[in-house]
Amino acid sequence: MGKSEVPFIEVKNLKVHYTSEGRKIHAVNQVSFSLQKGETLGLVGETGAGKTTIAKSILRILPEPPARIEDGEIFLEGTDLLKLAEDEMRKIRGRKIAMIFQDPMTALNPVMRVGKQIAEGIALHEKVSAREAEEKAKKMLEMVGIPGSRYRDYPHQFSGGMKQRVVIAMALSCSPDLLLADEPTTALDVTIQAQVLDIIKNLQKEFKTSMIMITHDLGIVAEVCDNVAVIYAGQVVEYGSREEIFDNPLHPYTIGLFGSLPDINSDVERLSPIMGMPPDPANLPGGCAFSPRCPYADETCKNTDVKLDAIDGTHSCRCLHWRRTAQMKAETS
Amino acid sequence: MANSVAVSKGAAIGRKKKEGQFSLVMKRLMKNKLAMAGLCITLLLFLLALLSPWIMPYAYDELNMIDRFATPSLKHLCGADEMGRDIFSRLLYGARWSLALGFLATIISTVIGMIIGSIVGYFGGTVDTVIMRLIDILQAIPGILLAIAISACLGSGFMNTIIALSIGGIPMTVRLLRGSIMGVRKMEYLEAAQTINCSIPRLIVKHILPNSISPIIVSVTMGIGNTILMAASLSYIGLGVQPPTPEWGAMLSAGRTYMRDYPHMVLFPGIAIALVVLSLNMLGDGLRDAMDPKLKK
Amino acid sequence: MWKYIVKRLLWMIPVLLGIAIVIFTIMYFCPGDPAASILGNSATPAAIEEKRIEMGLNRPYMVRLLDYLNQVFLHFDLGTSYFQNQSVMSGILYRLPYTFMIAIICMLLQILIGTPLGITAAVHQNGIADRICMVIALAGVSIPGFWLAMMLVLLFAVRLGWLPPYGVGGLQYFILPCIANAFAGIASQARQTRSSMLEVIRSDYIVTARAKGLSEREILYKHALPNALIPIITVVGNGMGMMLGGTVVIESVFSIPGIGMYTTSAINNRDYPVVMGGVLFLGALFSLIMLLVDVIYAYVDPRIKAQYEGQQKSWKRRKRANG
Numbered sequence: 001m002g003k004s005e006v007p008f009i010e011v012k013n014l015k016v017h018y019t020s021e022g023r024k025i026h027a028v029n030q031v032s033f034s035l036q037k038g039e040t041l042g043l044v045g046e047t048g049a050g051k052t053t054i055a056k057s058i059l060r061i062l063p064e065p066p067a068r069i070e071d072g073e074i075f076l077e078g079t080d081l082l083k084l085a086e087d088e089m090r091k092i093r094g095r096k097i098a099m100i101f102q103d104p105m106t107a108l109n110p111v112m113r114v115g116k117q118i119a120e121g122i123a124l125h126e127k128v129s130a131r132e133a134e135e136k137a138k139k140m141l142e143m144v145g146i147p148g149s150r151y152r153d154y155p156h157q158f159s160g161g162m163k164q165r166v167v168i169a170m171a172l173s174c175s176p177d178l179l180l181a182d183e184p185t186t187a188l189d190v191t192i193q194a195q196v197l198d199i200i201k202n203l204q205k206e207f208k209t210s211m212i213m214i215t216h217d218l219g220i221v222a223e224v225c226d227n228v229a230v231i232y233a234g235q236v237v238e239y240g241s242r243e244e245i246f247d248n249p250l251h252p253y254t255i256g257l258f259g260s261l262p263d264i265n266s267d268v269e270r271l272s273p274i275m276g277m278p279p280d281p282a283n284l285p286g287g288c289a290f291s292p293r294c295p296y297a298d299e300t301c302k303n304t305d306v307k308l309d310a311i312d313g314t315h316s317c318r319c320l321h322w323r324r325t326a327q328m329k330a331e332t333s
Numbered sequence: 334m335a336n337s338v339a340v341s342k343g344a345a346i347g348r349k350k351k352e353g354q355f356s357l358v359m360k361r362l363m364k365n366k367l368a369m370a371g372l373c374i375t376l377l378l379f380l381l382a383l384l385s386p387w388i389m390p391y392a393y394d395e396l397n398m399i400d401r402f403a404t405p406s407l408k409h410l411c412g413a414d415e416m417g418r419d420i421f422s423r424l425l426y427g428a429r430w431s432l433a434l435g436f437l438a439t440i441i442s443t444v445i446g447m448i449i450g451s452i453v454g455y456f457g458g459t460v461d462t463v464i465m466r467l468i469d470i471l472q473a474i475p476g477i478l479l480a481i482a483i484s485a486c487l488g489s490g491f492m493n494t495i496i497a498l499s500i501g502g503i504p505m506t507v508r509l510l511r512g513s514i515m516g517v518r519k520m521e522y523l524e525a526a527q528t529i530n531c532s533i534p535r536l537i538v539k540h541i542l543p544n545s546i547s548p549i550i551v552s553v554t555m556g557i558g559n560t561i562l563m564a565a566s567l568s569y570i571g572l573g574v575q576p577p578t579p580e581w582g583a584m585l586s587a588g589r590t591y592m593r594d595y596p597h598m599v600l601f602p603g604i605a606i607a608l609v610v611l612s613l614n615m616l617g618d619g620l621r622d623a624m625d626p627k628l629k630k
Numbered sequence: 631m632w633k634y635i636v637k638r639l640l641w642m643i644p645v646l647l648g649i650a651i652v653i654f655t656i657m658y659f660c661p662g663d664p665a666a667s668i669l670g671n672s673a674t675p676a677a678i679e680e681k682r683i684e685m686g687l688n689r690p691y692m693v694r695l696l697d698y699l700n701q702v703f704l705h706f707d708l709g710t711s712y713f714q715n716q717s718v719m720s721g722i723l724y725r726l727p728y729t730f731m732i733a734i735i736c737m738l739l740q741i742l743i744g745t746p747l748g749i750t751a752a753v754h755q756n757g758i759a760d761r762i763c764m765v766i767a768l769a770g771v772s773i774p775g776f777w778l779a780m781m782l783v784l785l786f787a788v789r790l791g792w793l794p795p796y797g798v799g800g801l802q803y804f805i806l807p808c809i810a811n812a813f814a815g816i817a818s819q820a821r822q823t824r825s826s827m828l829e830v831i832r833s834d835y836i837v838t839a840r841a842k843g844l845s846e847r848e849i850l851y852k853h854a855l856p857n858a859l860i861p862i863i864t865v866v867g868n869g870m871g872m873m874l875g876g877t878v879v880i881e882s883v884f885s886i887p888g889i890g891m892y893t894t895s896a897i898n899n900r901d902y903p904v905v906m907g908g909v910l911f912l913g914a915l916f917s918l919i920m921l922l923v924d925v926i927y928a929y930v931d932p933r934i935k936a937q938y939e940g941q942q943k944s945w946k947r948r949k950r951a952n953g
Contacts, residue, residue, distance in 0.1 A: 470648030
């Protein structure tokens with residue numbers, strides 16, 4: 001891993017906005033991160049923080065309009081995806097980068113047989129005959145634990161968990177180099193969540209796929225991610241390896257996220273939720289976007305544009321007062 | 334106890350949302366130029382119809398034999414008919430008939446349809462099966478044919494024509510309301526309302542109807558246009574409102590005999606009908622777009 | 631599926647019974663006396679009364695209704711016209727080709743012109759093509775069909791002399807009636823296609839298809855259109871109903887001796903057997919078309935097909951697959 005100077009995928013200063021009824025909604029503001037081959041990056045944050053928009057920007061499948069990628073670069077092995085012609089980009093979608101969607105109920109075409117939906121991508125990218133594509137699609141179905149005999153079934157004949165497996169089979173059918181998993185388990189029952197996550201993990205290992213895992217579930221992050229980027233109001237507020245983030249969270253928002261996680265080991269009576277609501281992305285507060293909800297914020301937070309500050313190793317944090325936080329932590333422990 | 338507090342809080346939020354929704358719909362509608370044009374033309378025609386006795390250049394039934402079949406000129410803007418009556422004045426005055434027919438018939442059929450639809454949609458089961466089968470039967474007769482038959486049975490005249498026109502429109506409203514009630518019925522907020530002992534009629538009026546109302550408003554707007562078209566067809570084949578009443582369809586019917594030599598006699602009433610229906614459709618389209626929940630995101 | 635079709639066909643019987651009762655009742659309460667209109671103005675009241683008894687018009691409502699239903703549904707006899715001394719069934723069958731011809735041509739025009747127009751508009755949403763399509767469509771649903779027919783006659787028959795103004799004969803006689811009658815159908819087809827395409831284009835599975843690397847064209851025709859077709863089919867069905875109704879008026883404009891003309895002129899003559907027969911026939915035709923629509927529905931949408939067939943089959947298959 002160490003020898004690769006050029007990261008496998010690198011997102012630089014990505015800026016995306018939506019226009020809705022004349023209002024400009026800033027969904028993603030200057031997001032940068034990179035990922036090495038075979039690694040998994042977790043994008044963590046609340047609903048509406050811009051995580052899905054980041055993933056869709058990488059695949060360039062944002063609906064334009066209303067969305068618009070204003071600025072930034074996304075390098076896949078050195079080529080800027082945002083500068084590629086549409087037909088070049090099409091060769092990347094599904095083959096080099098694939099995506100698993102949040103809601104399996106609506107992600108499948110209701111009037112097309114599921115097998116056909118998988119085989120379609122294979123036939124497109126791998127230049128094989130229809131029969132071979134069908135064979136491979138059946139193999140993919142078996143790989144996610146669905147009998148190949150159900151190739152001819154329609155989505156409505158599957159349960160939510162099985163649909164999501166179909167979506168996973170579809171995403172992995174051309175052995176992509178990068179998998180974008182957008183909350184792949186959120187819409188599923190808790191018991192099914194673990195199964196689906198296991199399937200993703202095993203297949204990722206088998207295909208040596210890099211992955212960007214979008215989630216708001218810190219448990220999933222702990223289980224599958226090597227690195228974590230915490231997203232708030234379209235910005236990376238804290239970035240680091242899994243250990244750095246879990247053992248030493250420094251941004252008040254990240255700390256808040258852990259605070260709102262039930263901990264079975266401690267006998268604390270109540271969870272401490274993050275107070276307030278996420279900011280209106282059409283009307284972001286000045287200075288630090290988190291300052292209105294931050295228990296530690298002061299006047300400078302509201303007026304200063306806060307930069308992502310390197311702490312040590314890969315760990316960085318977008319907070320003026322991270323040193324104070326670190327100190328306080330050292331004192332209490 | 335705690336439950337009901339939570340529910341009433343939810344209801345309060347719901348109400349606030351409703352108001353917000355209304356102003357949002359209005360705001361969207363104002364931005365839609367086509368819809369606003371439709372609204373303006375409709376209102377203008379209403380005004381003209383109301384004020385027609387004061388603004389029309391001639392009385393609608395004023396005979397003027399010298400000007401028989403006069404072609405459009407400054408004296409007669411839309412020409413004159415076979416009795417020398419001024420077509421422009423007749424169109425203005427006749428707008429009363431056409432608009433009243435369209436609006437009244439549609440509103441009557443919608444109200445009846447809503448009542449039946451509420452009953453059917455709420456109670457479901459046997460009531461639903463029986464009434465919907467009756468609706469099936471009514472809908473299997475082509476609308477215009479039904480209107481023709483009823484109109485022939487009741488005889489011509491304003492009220493009879495309204496009845497003939499409104500019966501054919503009932504099934505659509507019933508289906509529409511039934512559909513949206515069926516959709517809404519399963520929603521959780523109804524259960525919430527039931528847990529705080531909301532009576533059934535109250536439930537329908539207070540909770541189900543407001544949530545099903547937007548498709549109804551759109552269908553009424555479009556329905557008025559369609560009813561005006563149907564009323565005109567009815568008059569055209571000699572039923573419904575009869576000449577010499579200056580109803581637009583009746584004017585077309587009277588003019589068809591002379592149409593080869595004096596096309597202006599059929600040109601202008603047709604344009605008038607198309608204009609009203611067009612503006613109502615533009616308004617209806619705008620309303621539908623403004624209320625489309627899928628655009629709300 | 632066959633079971634479903636048979637069930638629906640059987641269901642048509644009570645619907646037709648219902649139509650017969652409704653139309654019989656309407657006609658029963660119609661003012662005017664067929665006996666008097668048959669005998670003409672010079673008939674004496676006594677002669678009219680005698681004729682009424684002869685025709686059975688003096689019997690009570692229930693007796694006449696049951697008699698009529700018995701005659702239609704058990705003997706498949708629609709009765710005889712009061713005036714033309716011809717059975718209603720043969721009168722209808724004689725006139726059917728004209729109405730059918732117009733209806734079929736109009737339906738084809740509606741599908742073949744309206745659908746592509748709507749797709750074009752949806753794909754270029756808010757573009758110039760969209761605007762043009764929608765202006766045409768809006769005009770189409772707003773212009774009275776019979777007035778458009780009159781204008782077409784004035785232009786193409788009277789002024790230009792290209793086409794016959796009325797009557798029946800070769801194919802050229804059908805051009806103007808079909809254009810006039812189909813315009814509204816084309817327009818509503820285009821509007822519905824556009825809105826349902828727009829809705830489908832926003833769906834998640836279209837994003838999935840795009841993420842697979844399919845081209846916009848493939849997405850449009852393989853994924854969007856089959857889904858958008860589902861609500862469009864209903865419009866075609868309803869459009870057929872409107873078209874059948876529209877022919878009633880159009881036939882009168884162009885003096886085409888179709889079923890519509892047969893029925894409407896019978897209303898004016900109080901020729902009740904013809905009116906009831908005509909309405910019943912058109913109702914049956916319309917019900918058959920709606921059945922056809924539902925069958926096509928099931929063919930396009932597997933979810934609905936499963937509903938029709940009952941979940942049994944897929945359940946069995948799942949059991950087999952799992953067991």
